[in-house]
């Protein structure tokens with residue numbers, strides 16, 4: 119069997135790029151079934167640009183098979199944690215357990231090493247808590263587990279009256295909730311940058327040291343206020359006496375899977391915790407999602423299994439556990 123490992127330029131509309139993405143989709147379907155997450159080439163390229171990361175895309179072809187049998191991308195941050203790379207790797211289910219994963223992973227690790235990375239930090243997921251292929255593969259490849267996240271799903275629509283009832287009563291002289299659809303008001307951006315900075319250090323990262331992310335208004339603008347195929351809704355809590363934003367949460371809907379909303383970050387500034395602001399922004403955001411995107415049937419979120427506060431908020435909103443995501447690290 120002759121193997122060919124090639125780098126490709128991921129390009130929307132290009133047949134090779136679509137075949138490459140289909141490897142990830144087929145591997146995902148084998149793990150998660152028909153409801154497996156999908157992406158589009160367009161959104162991967164778009165996201166990479168807005169996140170200012172550097173990605174290289176690789177595929178493995180074998181004799182006699184037209185489509186690639188394995189697909190991977192190396193992901194390098196350019197703003198912070200530049201020595202920590204990511205690897206997104208899948209092997210088509212018809213070609214697993216033949217060593218393609220191992221070889222492609224070794225190649226991607228070498229690419230990252232050559233680009234100055236000293237470690238890899240990535241995640242894998244499965245609908246079962248133990249014994250899935252990705253966990254065995256990561257352990258066999260020298261990765262150590264740094265964190266376990268619970269994947270939680272909520273079926274929509276949620277009864278609007280029940281949702282309104284679950285919103286905590288806030289003292290309107292202290293806090294108000296504001297919501298913005300598909301882009302953030304300019305006036306939010308400075309505060310939102312501080313919230314993003316705190317998010318990068320306050321959310322549990324598990325057994326790995328990561329540097330604070332370097333957010334300013336410009337970076338928030340680039341991430342959230344440039345034209346994108348990804349739709350977003352965000353709710354914030356404003357502290358009325360100071361006028362500052364002190365909590366936020368966002369949800370996105372991606373073009374390849376418009377019936378699924380993914381929960382992004384949620385944070386309440388330390389000084390304002392314990393006042394139900396996390397629940398308040400999440401309930402407001404969910405109500406806005408239902409209003410704006412009635413076609414969404416599921417909201418999906420991930421939280422560290424140790425993040426009992428966030429998981430309690432989710433359970434109260436009706437989320438149930440549908441999978442386990444493991445985060446992995448390896449020194450190169």
Ligand SMILES: CC(C)(COP(=O)(O)OP(=O)(O)OC[C@H]1O[C@@H](n2cnc3c(N)ncnc32)[C@H](O)[C@@H]1OP(=O)(O)O)[C@@H](O)C(=O)NCCC(=O)NCCS
Pocket residue numbers: 145146149205206207208209210213214215216217218219220221240241242243250251252254255256258259
């Ligand atoms: C995880 C995955 C990439 C492995 O690819 P693969 O080509 O089948 O893996 P390899 O053949 O190179 O296996 C290397 C080693 O990993 C371990 N391994 C891989 N799959 C395994 C499985 N299903 N059960 C137990 N061990 C497994 C074994 O130790 C194996 O060595 P061995 O075959 O000599 O025993 C593949 O199952 C996949 O694409 N899964 C879905 C996507 C995913 O989870 N990607 C990883 C996260 S980004």
